[in-house]
Amino acid sequence: MPPPHPVYHRTPLPPGARRKVGWLMLCWMLIVFSPFVGFALRGKVEERGLVLGLYFALLPLCGLLALRRLHRAGLRRVPPDVVDEWRHGRLVPPEGAPPVAPPLRYAGPRHWIELRADGVLASRSALLHLNGEGGIAEVIDSLRVADAAGQYFVPWAAIDGWEIDTDGDGPDFHRLRLRPRGFVLLRRFRAGAGHEAGLLDGVRSIGRVPVLLKDDLTAP
Known part of the structure; x- marks a missing residue:
């Protein structure tokens, strides 16, 4: 496994405090497929097989409870500030950022993000979601403008914070928290060239915006 980035990473958890993702997935899969196990044991699809499957589901349910207790016991041995990093993220302030001159363009084969002196410009393909203060009508108007222009712009003055996060059910994302909400x-x-850490350096240096880490970067 590559080493963590020297700046953009959270304090590592000891092995006993980490979630056992593989075992969690196995338990949930056994719960979901428990009715089919009951039908297989009965040899046909009938009510008794369903009841037998529900009884079988008690085993992975007990496994989930045991995993939860082990995880909590492991967290109790971790310093509170480290636990807080993993629950709420680790904040990296703009102070101490390496100097970056605008514009900084972070580009891949299909998407790009450009940090300008006045704000953030992103390709329409990089824009995943909008949640503005003005409600659905304002969001629809903003999306129409972005569709027509092929890009979307957010001024630095409107950005209160920048988060990096991961989503197991969709693409990983940057969350730009806006003022007032x-x-x-x-x-x-x-990117085709450069590292994601360079983009975060630019956020802190050009925009003077703090970065909240809810995911970790690896060293380049």
């Missing part, structure tokens, strides 16, 4: 989600992607 709302957010913009931009797709995370691998």
